[in-house]
Amino acid sequence: MSYVIGVDLGTSAVKVLLVNQNGEVVKEASAEYPVMHEKSGYSEQHPEDWVKGTFQALQAVTSHLKEGEKVEGISFAGQMHGLVMVDESGEVIRPAILWNDTRTTAECQEIVETVGQKRLLHLTKNPALEGFTLPKIIWVKKHEPQNWERLHQFMLPKDYVRYRMTGKMAMDLSDAAGTLLLDVEHGVWSKEMLDAFTIEETQCPQLLKSVDEAGEIMPEVARETGLQPDTKVFAGGADNACGAIGSGVLKEGMSMCSIGTSGVILSYENRGNLDFNGKVHYFNHGVPNAYYTMGVTLAAGDSLAWYKKNFGGELSFDELIKEAALTPPGAEGLLFTPYISGERTPHADAYIRGSFTGMDQRHTRGHFTRAVIEGVTFSLNESLTIFRENGKKIDRIVSIGGGAKSDFWLQLQADIFNAEVVKLNSEQGPGMGAAMLASVGSGWFGSLEQCSAVFLKEERTYKPQNNEYYKSLFSIYQQVYNQTKQLSRLLADIREREIE
């Protein structure tokens, strides 16, 4: 029997899937790692934790292989935008600065002042947002010149893990799109952007397509992970691009919702030369010559994880959600906004912070849990609303990520989105998408479409039931941002004050 492996280097954990030729996940393993928040708005991880976790999880799945069985190909999906800096000898220079780190508001302003908003959108298709990679590079240049001096190349998270397996530095187009240095339409590094910020092209890795081969597994890595040295390694892609592949979002008209640490509403685009005026992210797909647009909630699953850690006691996600399901829709007047790390879509605002509004004597933990889940889903509905207001017809959404483990949350998505929500045989879209890239690269299928016909199976569809009720609540939710914006600004000073 032959297999492929999909690695999803998420923010909360790395998840590794061993997949057979029928697209069945025969073994999966994961390893968690911490996120460090040294200051408000800061979010960092140690790349070594990713490598250790990935190797452990790989060992756990390969130990399942029987005599004569073989992993033919491996590929990667990864949390996007995170800045990994390596020196000439390939050593990591400082911890990675992640996608949900929002320290770079000043650098975003600098980018707009230097290039001009119109030109920036023309060149990169995207606005300057704190989470993207270029502002992080400028921040390091400015605040840590000693680290900048040492930079040989920068990479994104999954590229670093792949580099540690193959010894080759590379980046695929779908992930490079989130750096703000790529000419997204033409799929090349933008010389104008590089020159504007005096970054050498040699400091940017070689660009590959997601399906391209990206080196061979080094012998010592083969020993440590249980992979054979002749296992083919494919470039892979951004977790959302791979999530789209693993959701079957492979043609115009198809959409996905992902609730991982972040939350995403994503829609397929055939063309790379449309103008969304920076309202949504516009990136290269993992499908060759295709694109996608998406809106991002910074703390989607992360809001629930934060809430569980601080207020959930010993309860599991399932147990907490069981309590929430006993409370009525709307949590009897309790509203949550998920801005615990600031926000991206539709409010690109690093200073905004979350809120519970409407707390009442009668409210219990179940109400709070429901409010968190509803608030996150309202936030995603704001992205969906942008798409619909721009003429997209979205009445069917494939849902993936940790949030899709919960039937309650899937039904709530259908109710709030007013669309059919589809759950697939695996909620692990990015890992499945990476496995699909490896299977096409290994020659099992002629295209990702052919692969999806075999690999992806719809398990259940959730139909909207309670949309009218949620519509009125959503209009109240939409007011909270403007009503709390000024308060959040005032509180920012207190958040940032050092404790003596």
Ligand SMILES: Nc1ncnc2c1ncn2[C@@H]1O[C@H](COP(=O)(O)OP(=O)(O)O)[C@@H](O)[C@H]1O
């Ligand atoms: N049983 C569950 N029900 C609902 N949500 C869950 C469950 N388990 C995990 N989650 C949510 O999924 C999130 C993790 O999703 P995942 O896709 O693994 O994230 P990432 O790829 O960012 O590491 C958690 O933060 C949590 O909010």
Ligand SMILES: O=C(CO)[C@@H](O)[C@H](O)COP(=O)(O)O
């Ligand atoms: O920043 C973005 C997309 O622009 C995030 O979606 C990251 O890619 C992290 O993804 P998860 O860990 O939540 O899957």
